[in-house]
Amino acid sequence: MRIVVTGTNGQVGSALVNLLQAEGGHEIKTMTRDNCDICDRVLVRRLVGSFRPDLILHPAAYTYVDQAESDPETCYRINALGTQNLALAAAQNDAALLYVSTNTVFDGRKPTPYYEYDTPNPESIYARSKLAGEEYVKTLLNRYYIVRTSWVFGPRPTEGKLNFVRRMIQLGDERGAVSVVDDEVSNPTYASDLAAAIWELAQTEAYGLYHLANENPASRFEFAQEIFRLAGRDKVKVTPSKLADFPRPTPPLYQSALHNFAAATNLGIRLRPWQEALKEYIGTLS
Numbered sequence: 001m002r003i004v005v006t007g008t009n010g011q012v013g014s015a016l017v018n019l020l021q022a023e024g025g026h027e028i029k030t031m032t033r034d035n036c037d038i039c040d041r042v043l044v045r046r047l048v049g050s051f052r053p054d055l056i057l058h059p060a061a062y063t064y065v066d067q068a069e070s071d072p073e074t075c076y077r078i079n080a081l082g083t084q085n086l087a088l089a090a091a092q093n094d095a096a097l098l099y100v101s102t103n104t105v106f107d108g109r110k111p112t113p114y115y116e117y118d119t120p121n122p123e124s125i126y127a128r129s130k131l132a133g134e135e136y137v138k139t140l141l142n143r144y145y146i147v148r149t150s151w152v153f154g155p156r157p158t159e160g161k162l163n164f165v166r167r168m169i170q171l172g173d174e175r176g177a178v179s180v181v182d183d184e185v186s187n188p189t190y191a192s193d194l195a196a197a198i199w200e201l202a203q204t205e206a207y208g209l210y211h212l213a214n215e216n217p218a219s220r221f222e223f224a225q226e227i228f229r230l231a232g233r234d235k236v237k238v239t240p241s242k243l244a245d246f247p248r249p250t251p252p253l254y255q256s257a258l259h260n261f262a263a264a265t266n267l268g269i270r271l272r273p274w275q276e277a278l279k280e281y282i283g284t285l286s
Helices: 011-023 041-051 072-092 125-140 164-175 191-202 220-230 262-267 274-284
Strands: 002-006 027-031 055-058 096-102 144-149 177-181 208-211 237-241
Touching: 002 011, 002 041, 011 027, 011 191, 027 041, 041 072, 055 072, 055 191, 072 096, 072 125, 096 125, 096 191, 125 144, 144 191, 164 177, 164 220, 164 274, 177 220, 191 262, 191 274, 208 262, 220 237, 220 274
Parallel strands: 002 027, 002 055, 055 096, 096 144, 144 208, 177 237
Antiparallel strands: none
């Protein structure tokens, strides 16, 4: 299969490329800002047109959530218009497209995990830009997958940023104590598990909207506790705090856990509990 993968410097994009290369038998075209800015419609059209892919996997995104509140144009340009460019290129080349979206399209007020069929109500610029990307995909294509996920951690940092796991370990080692919110809940998701589920989904031709995240919602506090336990940092003191203790430009998102309903029920695609995935990931850290 001929496959374009965007955002291959990031956690999900790099995990997808690693998986596809390990499987073998595919021609892969990687897209980064260095070789193809997805905001450049002409360049995207030329690159995709010359490669003629069967499938475009699109995890690339602007992920500076707080910064987006003061720079909405950049955020919308990448997450909304960049996705439009890729959807148009997919349509012009008869390729399917899989777009990686986010749990933040919901407002976080539902007390239980969100189904694919719950109504989005994004409250941050970042979340609105990702929902705009979803709308472009749905409007411009018939053969598409939209995959919402949450709290991704994995082997590769995104543009120099540490993921939550590595950041917690770094802070624990430096300070011996951390304060972590216990009223923000979602699904910690291992990039390698997500990539495997995405690839399994992309081969089904069961087009539509899916939630893919590791099982068992957790608070940031519970996530941090397990990180230190598995990393052998039992002496690090973890204190619970509240989102209100850490004011941010973006509205608080209290409960944004995702229910993996559609893929599990119809396709048998399930991701393991995040605790198992975290144990595997921490085992890879030096």
